[in-house]
Amino acid sequence: MIDTTTELAAITADKVIDARGAACPGPLLEAKKGMGSVPMGAVIEVWSSDPVTKTDIGAWSAKVGHEFLGVIAADGYDRVFVRRGK
């Protein structure tokens, strides 16, 4: 996990997934789908207005072997960063 918001904000994601407005498990399923469309080592950024998404995607990343990079709070939603690990 990246420690600072500044470092996280410097990342340009390979794919941005706008899951704002989707209820659980929508953002997770969108992350799963998005991850399948990027190569190993690529970073996806999931936008979610559901406050539990950041912990949900963190747990999912650890379970399936991706690297959870962290979260930036935006205006009414979270930007969740994950690097594809497998």
Add this chain to the structure above:
Amino acid sequence: MADNEKLVFMVLHGPNHPEHATIPFVMACAALASDVEVVIGVQADGVCLAHKGEADAVQAPGFPPLAKLMGDFRDLGGRLLVCGPCINSRGISAPDDLIEGAEVVAAGRFVAEIASATNSLVY
């Protein structure tokens, strides 16, 4: 599936109990997205979820529509097993009255699925 993990969700509630009907599909989709094999078994009023059209208008507050979740469940590779005696007693005919992908089984198959699972949950 990674690590050969498998979950079985037994669903005993139908459209009259939107949360009890919806949450197992939420859990199942999350499990499938996490590379866990999933079987959902519907029994008692739960079989109504596999009856064409009955789940279409179900939406528990705070969750996606049940029909959307059931579609996601199928697309992600989940298996839906339906209790044969339970559909017979409700006048539901197989396969014509059942949704795509539903498989009618009896107690022995449910037991085999549960006995081979990492864990089972009942809703």
